[in-house]
Amino acid sequence: MTETTTVPAAESVSEITAGSKSEQAYQAIKARIVEGTYTPGYRLVLAAIAKDLGFSVVPVREAIRRLEAEGLVKFERNVGATVAGIDPIEYLYTMQTLSIVEGAATALSAPLVGEADIARARAVNAEMRDCLEHFDPVRFTRLNQDFHSVLFEHCPNPHILDLVHRGWNRLASLRSSTFRFVPGRAHESVDEHENLLRLIESGADADTIEKAARLHRSATLDAYLSQTNAGSLSAQ
Amino acid sequence: MTETTTVPAAESVSEITAGSKSEQAYQAIKARIVEGTYTPGYRLVLAAIAKDLGFSVVPVREAIRRLEAEGLVKFERNVGATVAGIDPIEYLYTMQTLSIVEGAATALSAPLVGEADIARARAVNAEMRDCLEHFDPVRFTRLNQDFHSVLFEHCPNPHILDLVHRGWNRLASLRSSTFRFVPGRAHESVDEHENLLRLIESGADADTIEKAARLHRSATLDAYLSQTNAGSLSAQ
DNA sequence: AGGTACGAAATCGTATACGAAACATACTGA
DNA sequence: TCAGTATGTTTCGTATACGATTTCGTACCT
Structure with missing residues (x-):
């Protein structure tokens, strides 16, 4: 009862x-x-x-x-x-900031990324490569985020991780993906992903990984800038 | 009219x-x-x-x-x-995050820092050196912030600048300064400041400056950690 | 006709009020 | 005596109401 x-x-x-x-x-x-x-x-x-x-x-x-x-x-x-608008200058700032915090997050995560993660990331990257044929910018951008998520989600510092998430969020609010504007960049991007994976696999030191991750993003930014010749405020 | x-x-x-x-x-x-x-x-x-x-x-x-x-x-x-408490682990995260964003902000500011700024920073650092005699942690910390402000306030990217400010804010909420816990660190700190100024004066490349600025902060963090042996989660 | 001043509408900022959830305490029953 | 429940108090969460500020339209003056 x-x-x-x-x-x-x-x-x-x-x-x-x-x-x-x-x-x-x-x-x-x-x-x-x-x-x-x-x-x-x-x-x-x-x-x-x-x-x-x-x-x-x-x-x-x-x-x-x-x-x-x-x-x-x-x-x-x-x-x-x-x-908030898609003010190109704001886009630039966001990308630059993200290049820094994401680079750091990726480097800090690297030691904690296991084989399973690498395999998953590689699978995603393969999908991206497929995606290059009948190019779909939106889908490509989705996969791009998935890929990078695998690499930085293990970041042990929650503050940095939070900053990365915010950066991605802002980018997401820019309706169309970067790759819509700079389709040529997509190819290089996929290659750089593989390169990044190799670095992590081989246990490269944090500084090398950070630099690679940062450059990967700055390169996208630069591609966008040279497309729209919006001045030269390139990330370092 | x-x-x-x-x-x-x-x-x-x-x-x-x-x-x-x-x-x-x-x-x-x-x-x-x-x-x-x-x-x-x-x-x-x-x-x-x-x-x-x-x-x-x-x-x-x-x-x-x-x-x-x-x-x-x-x-x-x-x-x-x-x-929010002074949770040591939180302190660690904050310092690590700040080392990254402040390093970036300092590097991005460097090209815009003029002679007058350098002179001002040097004056502040001189005061800090004086301060070493009859050591006053609170005053020292104040000057420390003044010094670094000169170096990063010119950062053209407002997002990064904002992140730096937030980091300093959080540190300020930790009542007593780091230097109270690790007084020995103060001496090195002053020397590293001078070194940083020389780098900027000589127009060193962004990467070098960033690394120096970041290391300057990580060193403070490490000094704190080895004092409290709070585990080894040192910044890169 | 051009521009200014006034007034109304729209919208935000803040105060007050009430309902809901969480915590502390006392009570009942085994 | 102790577990578990019931009750009361504190504090937050949200709704409603009103005052403050801005914006826009219109009439008036030069």
């Missing part, structure tokens, strides 16, 4: 969604930005979003502030928030 | 305080953490702080979320916020 008392019930079946409404709002808005529903420059009005999501404005407000901190939206006091 | 029309008057003289109350709350709480009024582990209760500052809980809440994003406070859902 007493057995029923121990079960405090499962929080009402339909409420397993996600933590707070702030969190839900954050996820929802972010998704719409990445997915393109909210295009750059789009004006994010608190009340409108709140009504749309069925929440009050308070959680929405908090979500937007979080997105601001991540650089996905631009916020102006007493005016409102807009989806 | 038309110029006069553009001036909408100075917003009422007494209201130059600071933008929003959220901002004020943010500054106030941060100050109390850095200054030590709120010691690590201290429980930040929204209502209490709000009453204390004379605001409502809403701006306070937002301020605390910002501080959480910067890592100054730890936040747990439905439980509350506490001032």
Whole structure:
């Protein structure tokens, strides 16, 4: 008879969604930005979003502030928030920053990357190579992220790892991939991936790996820059 | 003649305080953490702080979320916020991250650092040398920040610069300076500063400067670690 | 007609209020 | 005596409401 008392019930079946409404709002808005529903420059009005999501404005407000901190939206006091644009100069800054933190993360991860990881990364890279034929920039970019994730996710320093994730996030918010603009870069990229894998396999020292990873990204940036001749602010 | 029309008057003289109350709350709480009024582990209760500052809980809440994003406070859902502790492992992560971003920022700044800057930095370093006699860790740490600020503030990439600032912020929240724990390190530090200045003066290449700046910080970290033998997770 | 000043609408910022979750404590039953 | 449950208190999470600020449209003056 007493057995029923121990079960405090499962929080009402339909409420397993996600933590707070702030969190839900954050996820929802972010998704719409990445997915393109909210295009750059789009004006994010608190009340409108709140009504749309069925929440009050308070959680929405908090979500937007979080997105601001991540650089996905631009916020102006007493005016409102807009989806951050694809300002080429911003793209440059983001890529440069990412080249540095990702390089470091990859180097720090390297000793912890096992054979299984290498194999997985190589498989992804093979898919990318296939992808070069009937070129699909979006798919290619997806695989690219998968590839690099394998290499840096073992980074033991959570702060650095977080910075890497933020960088990728920002890039994701730029609707079309870099490779759409610089398709030629894709070939080199795949080759550099293999090179990077060899370095890690052979237990190269951290500095070498870091430099390679950083250069891999700077090269993409440079390719983009020479395409759009947006000035020479190349990463070191 | 038309110029006069553009001036909408100075917003009422007494209201130059600071933008929003959220901002004020943010500054106030941060100050109390850095200054030590709120010691690590201290429980930040929204209502209490709000009453204390004379605001409502809403701006306070937002301020605390910002501080959480910067890592100054730890936040747990439905439980509350506490001032982030001096967890040695966290200190390690912060220092390692800072070594990387600060190194990069310094290297990127180097070409933009003029003679006047060098002179200023050298003056600060001289003060630090003086400071070595009757050693004052707090003052020394202040000067240390001044010195490095000169070297990285010209960094053209605002994202990286922001990351550097955040790192310094977190370190500042650790009440007593590193040099209190490792006073011997102070001497070497001053010498390394001079070395760094020479490199920049002579127009050394970015990679060399970056490495030197990064090593300068890693060395401080290592000194701390060997003092507390907190395991060997040394930066690269 | 051009530009300025005023006013209304829109939107944000903050206060207050209430419901929900977590923690501490006292009580009941074996 | 002790485990487990019930209750109370604290504190957070969110909704609603109102005041403050900006922006835009319109009428007026030169």
